[in-house]
Amino acid sequence: MAQASILDRLRPHVPWGLTTPREEGGRAVVFVTPGALLEVLEAARVHLGLDSLVDLTAWDRLPASPRFEVVYLLGQAGGADRLTVKVQADGDPPHLPSAVAIYAGAAWPEREVYDMFGVAFDGHPDLRRILMPDEWEGHPLRRDFPLFEEPVEFKGHTPKVPSEIIPFFPPRSSSGSGGETPPVPG
């Protein structure tokens, strides 16, 4: 499969001890340490011809540690090659090097990840919030950021969190365990 050979082609160009290649469901995935991130992105761009950053996002692994996983999806304009680069970061705020110098288009998605998760990208030219208002406190897509209903002015209304409408069923409970509260506080 073409996707697997990407990992082989990447191998000579990166410090392999700091990276873990893997194939998941037909996708070529490389786990890297924050220190090796830029080197891997640079190598993918220069040696593999992955000239476009398709997507950059993150997710909160709470309660696991390191807490945040940032996912870079690299692609090729006009080609089918794809490579997923994953990096995990911890700390408050977590720090990662910015990819803007390698992929100029990373500017906005990095702002979005900063806005939603509070991951600080060092070296970003303009790290500001992008979707939330500038004066917003907190980072909404963190798992411990509660989802709440805005207060209303009439009486007799009980605020309802959407997650209470259908109960949460933890993993491996397909027989139905009666619904436990989600592990997320708030």
Added chain:
Amino acid sequence: MTAPTRETLTINMGPQHPSTHGVLRLVLDLEGETVRACTPVMGYLHTGIEKEMETRTYYQNVTLVDRIEYVASYLEEMAFYLSVERLLGVEPPPRARTIRILMCELNRIASHLVYLGAAANDLNISSVFMYCFADREKFLDLSEMVSGQRMMPGYFRAGGVASDLPGEFVPAARAFLEVMARRVDEYERLLSDNLIWRERTEGISVLSREDAIALCATGPVLRGSGVAHDVRKVLPYGGYDEFEFDVPVRAGGDAYGRYLVRLEEMRQSRRIAAQALERLPDGPVLIADRKVALPPRAELARSMEAVIHQFKLVSEGIHPPAGDSYVATESARGEKGYYVVSDGSNRPVRVHVRAPSFYNLQTLPAMVIGHPLADVVVAIASIDIILGDVDR
């Protein structure tokens, strides 16, 4: 009398401006009529859909998914369900796959009609706007036939589609395609022969091939800058490899090129939809896996097992195995994909939408800086942003 001075004037265009196609604010630094700096400010339509999706089951989430790129909801559902199906490891039956492609391509035509109408209207050619929206109405009628909804259909399901096509749909869809063949030619004559349209789009808001790639542009914006990249061709999904179609490309990188690309895409979508109608295979439209898809209504009266499955799916939903998935699709505006992370529970841990409008909007400063203010309107229209997609 004081001598005229050269100074920069900072103005806000939007968020309430008719040509921002929603609520987009642009902070523009002007030197006379010339734009010296452009900072898009978005988030006015941010509704926290990604956060909301983490608290809902996969079935409930379709309701939210439809509202992201609200003029191309079928394409949106396609992207979401392909990603969920990749997690589940299921494939829809052949008839469902063809119906999905058929609805997606009809929707793509309707979505490009919105672009064409809105872009023409921005240049004061309002008759084209009226014609386009009248034609789009015919697609909305088709959508109502299959899903009961004109917009926000909620028609796709994990492992297929909600119901089979009604009997009157196929002739109606054929009639729509028949009309569109003539109408697209008509629009081309109306605009390509229009001096105002030509002068205001040819060579205006040029995006170079290098900038388009570097700034992550996809879809008609990328193809208008000379890169033959269509996810349906390079990474076929959902059965697109069985269809014959061409990928239109223009090298100019200007607003006129993007218009021609979209016009040609409407013809190609028509071609794909006609092939889909031609070969529509028989068979079920939903897989028989009762852990994923609801049992048919008739079974509920006879089978206790079906009732249990129905109850479990409605009250609890599906449990995709732990892992993450991303399937790239070609939406009307570019690459759309859902990055879905599951931990094995009945709700996703994280859903991220790779929004083509968000990435395409990033190219706006490169298009407008150094050009007159009036061309900003042309640039926004030619990127064809949907603010629901930008802000999510």
